[in-house]
Amino acid sequence: MEKDSAARFLEACSECMDGAGKRTGIGTLGEKTLHAVLKQYFEPRKENQEVPVGPYVADICNEQGIFEIQTRGFDRLREKLAFFLELGPVTVVYPVPARKWLIWIEEDGTDSPRRKSPKSASACEILPELYKLKPLLSAPNLRLCIVMLELEEYRLKNGWGNGGKRGSTRFDRMPVNLLEELWITSLEEYxxxxxxxxxxxxxxxxxxxxxxxxxxxxxxxxxxxxxxxxxxxxxxxxxxxxxxxxxxxxxxxxx
Incomplete structure (x- = not known):
């Protein structure tokens, strides 16, 4: 990966988070940090973010086409993506936590020391999500960008068993480093x-x-x-x- 990409990613993190690693409030109300950082990384110009396109709003719309950052719920993307693909190039960005640190938020609001998660994910993680988009995968305008990340995952201790960890809620994910980008621009690259x-x-x-x-x-x-x-x-x-x-x-x- 180019050093320039890693540096731009850290700049995007800095733009969206303060020195303590907290959200600065930039972006759409209720938007998760990971989504905000990726949007800033792929397009730092605010006028090209959250752009109305027909009946929908694109995460990014610039000279390279439309970018949609999707962390889950590809079934909800299907109708929107079909419309965008009729207009020109569309890139679906999907983040993968290749290296993850867990931080638990206690009932009193304090954070536990982070620990490395024994679980790691590969780029293959996107494939089950793509099942929901099968009719669109052969569209010539479609590109995929799988972003391999190191990140910190904050979880609420609101579950059951093991001190409230089982069945707990993921509160937010804070990107730490960009490890790799995997681009799929043709069917051969699958x-x-x-x-x-x-x-x-x-x-x-x-x-x-x-x-x-x-x-x-x-x-x-x-x-x-x-x-x-x-x-x-x-x-x-x-x-x-x-x-x-x-x-x-x-x-x-x-x-």
């Missing part, structure tokens, strides 16, 4: 989501193990890769489909 440890042929269960996903998430992920043509089916192992990397990539009419 191959980059395939874990290197996969054998030549594999099942959904094998993919789940290699990508460190749940069986449900892996099933959606493989379905997406198959639908864009990055995978092909070679047969079955008992009741499970066998897959392998496709020689040529192209959208399938139905899956």
């Amino acid at each position: 191959r980059r989501f395939l874990p290197e440890s996969l054998q030549e042929t594999f099942t959904v269960r094998d993919f789940a193990s290699a990508a460190r996903m749940s069986a449900k998430a892996a099933s959606a992920a493989v379905n997406v890769l198959y639908s864009v043509g990055a995978l092909e089916r070679t047969g079955k192992l008992r009741n499970a489909f066998l897959y392998r990397r496709a020689d040529s990539v192209g959208p399938r009419s139905s899956v």
Whole structure:
């Protein structure tokens, strides 16, 4: 990653947070810090943020096209994205916590010392979300940018068990560093989501193990890769489909 990108990201963090790591109030009321920082990173000019486009509001609209920063809920993005794609280039930005620190907010409002989370995420995390956008993935105007981040996650101790940690609520996520950007600008580049440890042929269960996903998430992920043509089916192992990397990539009419 270019040093310039890392420096610009830290500038965006500084713009959206004060020296104590708290929000400065910049941006839309109720907007989460991670969303605000990414919006500032991709477009620091305020006049190009929160721009009305038809019946919708784009996170960013500039000379490069429209940018939508989506941390979850891709099903809610589908109708809006379909409209934007008719107008020109659209980039969907998706942040992934590749390195995460947990900070618990006690009942009295004080923060616990941060500790490193044993969990880490990969770029494959976007694939189950993309299942909700399958009809749009082959649109020539669509680009994806997966932003790999180090961040601090603040959680409220309002759950049950283990001191209120189980079933707790995520309060906010504070970006710390930009680690990498992964751009997907064509269907061929979906191959980059395939874990290197996969054998030549594999099942959904094998993919789940290699990508460190749940069986449900892996099933959606493989379905997406198959639908864009990055995978092909070679047969079955008992009741499970066998897959392998496709020689040529192209959208399938139905899956």
